[in-house]
Amino acid sequence: MTQPTSPAGNGTDAPSQAFIAACRDAIGAAHVLTEPHDTGPYLTDWRRRYTGAACAVLCPATPAEVAAVVKLAVEHRIAIVPQGGNTGLAGGATPDSSGAQAILSLRRLNRIRDIDPHNNTITVEAGVILAEVQSRAEEAGRLFPLSLAAEGSCTIGGNLATNAGGTGVLRYGNTRELCLGLEVVTAQGELWDGLRGLRKDNTGYDLRDLYIGAEGTLGIITAAVLKLHPQPAARVTALAALASPQAALDFLSLAQRFAGPLLTGFELMSDFCLRLVGHHFEQMRYPFAESHAQVVLLELSDSESEEHARALFERLMETALEDGLVEDAVVAENLAQSRAFWNLREHIPLAQAEEGLNIKHDIAVPISRIGHFITETDAAIAEAVPGARMVTFGHLGDGNLHYNVQAPEGGDAKAFLAQYQSPINKIVYDSVHRHRGSISAEHGLGQLKIDEAAHYKSEVEVQLMRTLKRALDPLNLMNPGKVIR
Numbered sequence: 001m002t003q004p005t006s007p008a009g010n011g012t013d014a015p016s017q018a019f020i021a022a023c024r025d026a027i028g029a030a031h032v033l034t035e036p037h038d039t040g041p042y043l044t045d046w047r048r049r050y051t052g053a054a055c056a057v058l059c060p061a062t063p064a065e066v067a068a069v070v071k072l073a074v075e076h077r078i079a080i081v082p083q084g085g086n087t088g089l090a091g092g093a094t095p096d097s098s099g100a101q102a103i104l105s106l107r108r109l110n111r112i113r114d115i116d117p118h119n120n121t122i123t124v125e126a127g128v129i130l131a132e133v134q135s136r137a138e139e140a141g142r143l144f145p146l147s148l149a150a151e152g153s154c155t156i157g158g159n160l161a162t163n164a165g166g167t168g169v170l171r172y173g174n175t176r177e178l179c180l181g182l183e184v185v186t187a188q189g190e191l192w193d194g195l196r197g198l199r200k201d202n203t204g205y206d207l208r209d210l211y212i213g214a215e216g217t218l219g220i221i222t223a224a225v226l227k228l229h230p231q232p233a234a235r236v237t238a239l240a241a242l243a244s245p246q247a248a249l250d251f252l253s254l255a256q257r258f259a260g261p262l263l264t265g266f267e268l269m270s271d272f273c274l275r276l277v278g279h280h281f282e283q284m285r286y287p288f289a290e291s292h293a294q295v296v297l298l299e300l301s302d303s304e305s306e307e308h309a310r311a312l313f314e315r316l317m318e319t320a321l322e323d324g325l326v327e328d329a330v331v332a333e334n335l336a337q338s339r340a341f342w343n344l345r346e347h348i349p350l351a352q353a354e355e356g357l358n359i360k361h362d363i364a365v366p367i368s369r370i371g372h373f374i375t376e377t378d379a380a381i382a383e384a385v386p387g388a389r390m391v392t393f394g395h396l397g398d399g400n401l402h403y404n405v406q407a408p409e410g411g412d413a414k415a416f417l418a419q420y421q422s423p424i425n426k427i428v429y430d431s432v433h434r435h436r437g438s439i440s441a442e443h444g445l446g447q448l449k450i451d452e453a454a455h456y457k458s459e460v461e462v463q464l465m466r467t468l469k470r471a472l473d474p475l476n477l478m479n480p481g482k483v484i485r
């Protein structure tokens with residue numbers, strides 16, 4: 001892969017200085033940041049795992065300004081690192097340490113361009129915060145169903161660039177399934193207007209899907225047409241206690257048979273996950289009188305009425321209890337209790353952080369293999385690292401697990417990471433590969449998993465990806481060092 005020719009130098013070399021001066025003319029000097037106190041917040045990733053350097057942070061306000069900046073980057077051979085809310089978990093929006101790359105922040109592209117209730121679409125720019133899209137959709141009597149922990153700070157451009165998942169994938173799909181059209185600045189600085197709000201458009205290659213999930217390595221998404229859905233008349237939430245992941249899978253099948261598309265959430269949480277939350281957040285008590293190996297949070301979204309949803313829930317739970325799939329259950333009686341159930345799920349990563357450093361895995365396996373995967377991989381890790389504590393939770397309904405490993409209780413977490421991160425990653429990823437899964441389900445590859453992805457993908461698949469990269473970004477200026485080498 002061709003490498004950008006700009007030498008290192010934190011913006012002090014001649015090509016960088018000429019590029020910076022040209023960008024000041026193109027987008028205004030106030031929006032070209034070079035001072036350390038201005039650029040600092042953009043240089044470190046959300047997890048504080050990566051810190052890079054940049055010759056400048058560029059903040060254009062329009063797609064035309066983005067295109068102008070990219071044309072200048074091509075002219076001066078400066079690599080561009082696109083960045084939205086900087087909430088990614090794989091280092092995909094962090095520059096390298098050379099100081100030769102420029103960050104292109106999309107936060108000023110923050111307009112809601114159009115809401116079309118009859119077409120059930122909303123057209124937004126890449127820098128719009130996800131929560132703002134949800135709110136504007138609700139004002140129009142519609143639902144934008146993408147929901148994830150960082151929704152108050154992540155941007156739509158980043159969601160699309162990583163093909164974000166979240167809690168509603170079971171019913172509504174990933175971000176890719178929620179997008180009908182894109183506006184993109186290509187690696188050559190040309191502006192492609194693909195903002196077509198069409199459900200059917202069979203007129204050639206699907207360019208939209210090339211850019212979604214590409215993490216800014218093929219071009220820069222500047223706007224999108226997103227699908228909206230009718231607001232549900234009622235949501236009903238419940239917690240169900242089960243003996244094993246396999247029982248949870250059987251319960252999922254039963255819930256899908258009873259509820260069909262009304263089933264919008266099905267989250268798995270191990271007993272240890274919930275104990276960890278209760279330990280660090282005392283107000284969040286364990287939801288059952290007795291311990292249970294697994295707890296499922298499930299939610300129905302009903303277009304008819306709350307009475308209809310609750311009646312369906314009651315029939316589902318009665319059958320599950322009679323069949324021995326569920327050991328205990330509690331249904332939320334109001335919105336506050338429903339929110340409390342979701343808070344348990346959402347506080348698991350926060351409790352992990354309070355507990356100390358840990359080894360995280362965002363993986364997916366076929367739903368039918370989840371029980372086998374957990375059993376086999378837990379045993380392998382227990383043999384390799386006696387006392388390691390498994391924090392397993394995630395979106396069971398779509399096969400996505402956050403399969404995390406906490407250091408043994410009372411141990412040195414830093415020493416644990418230094419000694420065991422690589423061998424534990426290998427155990428987990430080898431197991432994922434055996435079960436024909438993916439080592440990244442919703443967080444992307446970024447720079448975190450670039451080498452592992454190349455290892456576990458076939459040579460044919462890797463070469464196809466490289467062919468696309470070379471064809472669309474021959475100078476390798478679009479987020480180099482991410483996704484594919």
